[in-house]
Amino acid sequence: MTADPGRRVLPRTPRAVDASMGLLNDVMSKALDPGYVEAAQRPVVQRGVADRATRTALHMILAVLLGLVTVVAVSELRGPLLAGPSPRALLEREITDRSAEVEDLADSVEQLSADIAQVQSDAIASLNPGLFERLEASELASGALGVSGPGLVIELDDGEVTDPEDDAARVQDVDLQIVTNGLWAAGAEAIAINGSRLTALTAIRSAGEAIQVDLAPLLAPYRIEAIGDVRGMQTAFVRSSAANHLAFLSGTYGITATTTAAQQLDLPGAGSTTLRHATRLADVASSALPQESAPPEEKGSS
Amino acid sequence: MIALIGLVVGALVGLFLEPTVPAVLQPYLPIAVVAALDALFGGLRALLDGVFDDRVFVISFLSNVVVAALIVFLGDQLGVGTQLSTAVVVVLGIRIFSNAAAIRRHLLKA
Numbered sequence: 001m002t003a004d005p006g007r008r009v010l011p012r013t014p015r016a017v018d019a020s021m022g023l024l025n026d027v028m029s030k031a032l033d034p035g036y037v038e039a040a041q042r043p044v045v046q047r048g049v050a051d052r053a054t055r056t057a058l059h060m061i062l063a064v065l066l067g068l069v070t071v072v073a074v075s076e077l078r079g080p081l082l083a084g085p086s087p088r089a090l091l092e093r094e095i096t097d098r099s100a101e102v103e104d105l106a107d108s109v110e111q112l113s114a115d116i117a118q119v120q121s122d123a124i125a126s127l128n129p130g131l132f133e134r135l136e137a138s139e140l141a142s143g144a145l146g147v148s149g150p151g152l153v154i155e156l157d158d159g160e161v162t163d164p165e166d167d168a169a170r171v172q173d174v175d176l177q178i179v180t181n182g183l184w185a186a187g188a189e190a191i192a193i194n195g196s197r198l199t200a201l202t203a204i205r206s207a208g209e210a211i212q213v214d215l216a217p218l219l220a221p222y223r224i225e226a227i228g229d230v231r232g233m234q235t236a237f238v239r240s241s242a243a244n245h246l247a248f249l250s251g252t253y254g255i256t257a258t259t260t261a262a263q264q265l266d267l268p269g270a271g272s273t274t275l276r277h278a279t280r281l282a283d284v285a286s287s288a289l290p291q292e293s294a295p296p297e298e299k300g301s302s
Numbered sequence: 303m304i305a306l307i308g309l310v311v312g313a314l315v316g317l318f319l320e321p322t323v324p325a326v327l328q329p330y331l332p333i334a335v336v337a338a339l340d341a342l343f344g345g346l347r348a349l350l351d352g353v354f355d356d357r358v359f360v361i362s363f364l365s366n367v368v369v370a371a372l373i374v375f376l377g378d379q380l381g382v383g384t385q386l387s388t389a390v391v392v393v394l395g396i397r398i399f400s401n402a403a404a405i406r407r408h409l410l411k412a
Contacts, residue, residue, distance in 0.1 A: 027393055031400035032351070033344045033362045040353035056304050059356045063305040066363050067312025070338040073331040075316070076323045 102216070113269065117145070143199035146269040147190045151227035152234060153262050154179060156246075158220045159254030169253045171222055173206040175245070176213075179224055180204065182242025186233045188226035190267050194218045197270040214270070230261045305356040306345065309363075329378065330371035333390055337370035338363065340394045343401040350408040370394075 018025065047055070117139075124132040139145045156179070159169035180191055180198060191198045196213045198204075203214065210217035226233065237243055237259075249255040323331065341363035348354040370390055377386030406412070 024396075027396050028400055031344070031397045031404065032347055033341075033358065035358040035362060036344075036348040036351070036353040036355060039355040039358045055357070059305050059360050060308040062360045062364060063308025063356075064312035064315070066338070066360070066367070067309035067314075068316040069312075069367070070309075070335060071313040071316030072321055072323060073335050073338075075320060076328070077331055077335065 110268070113144075143190060143197050143202075143270040146197075146267060147227055148264065148266040149189075149227045150230050150261070150263050151188070151225060151265045152183070152230060152237070153260045153265070154183075154224045154226075154246075155256075155258045155260075156220070156222045156224070156249075157256045159256070167209060169255065170209070171211065171220060171249075171255055173204050173211045175249060175255070176204050176211060176222060176224070178242050178245045182237055182240040182245075183224070183226040183228075183233070185240060185242075186226075186228075186236035188228040188233060190227045192225045192267040194223055195268060197268055199270045202270070225262070225265050225267060227265050227267060234259070234261065303354075303356065305359045305363075306349075309342075329383075330374050333370040333374050333387055334367045336391055336394050336398075337366040340398050340401075341366045343398050343405070347401045347404045347408075350405060 120135075121132060124135065136145075140147065156171045156175065158171055161167070161169050176193060180193070183191055193204070193213045196202075196216060196218070198213070203212070205212055207217070210219075211222070212218070246257040250257055341359070344362060345354065345359045348359070373386050373390055374383060377383035380386075
């Protein structure tokens, strides 16, 4: 305002104390849509019946649509909590699916190994009978072939687990290691745990709470099958430190161990074998020359 | 009145049919629901004030939802989606609160 010396500047309306809060005040005081008041103040327009019907129908349709959209949005937002499989169920299904897949693959490995063995024996047996015999003996010793015969069966089962956090009453990997080592020492020729054949390269160890044999997790009860001379094995095993360990386990943790003799045990082969070492024969036609395909003779379990 | 009835009918249809929302629209749902709540409370208060009007209710409802979704979309495009959403929720929340308070005064006289 330009200053005019003859006139006083008119005092402006005093500024509201809370002028800086205008936005908030607006929001608070005009909570009701001003449209309602305006519509109420508007003079009533007389409309024809057809016009009124159209307007009502339009309002109705729009309102139905809006109600639909709102409810759908709400249910969609609440959806994952109420409907749909829980993450746990999904994980469980995935685990069973994958386990089945692994079983299928293991089956196909077994099948292919049998095929390979067949082809191998066909190829070598006629050409070089001496070599074939050596190969078969090595395969037998290394666990590549399935074997059957009389033997011992030791079953270990977890004790009463009172505290899920405390797994002392569960069978540990070291227990299985001690038992299998005791069996080897007692003269076992072939051992399998829950149908998984032990070879010189098979690891028994724990991953989390599960015991893994040959990298596949096993569940209790653990059934250890050992083929060999039943009498001699039984005597030697009872005298061994492994038997002491089992007695200690059942006395302290309630882990049950039962030993039974079996007339006929069928142990599977260990599946695929990997060629790790080979030397060239000096003369292929000769069967007398030694050939090292190096499956270690000595057996261990971990 | 007809608009409120229509809203209830639509809600029931939605409950029975349970259609799925396309994934593209998912981010706009929370704000749209808050905006719808605001319009609903506004309508309820207008009803109790005796100034309810179908046309105003439907239009305010529609524009509320659309504008809220638009703001979220704009915010997402500008990279301030969460901040804008917060602003919208604050403003609408205050409005819902004052309308709810007015409704309470009408119904309970307190």
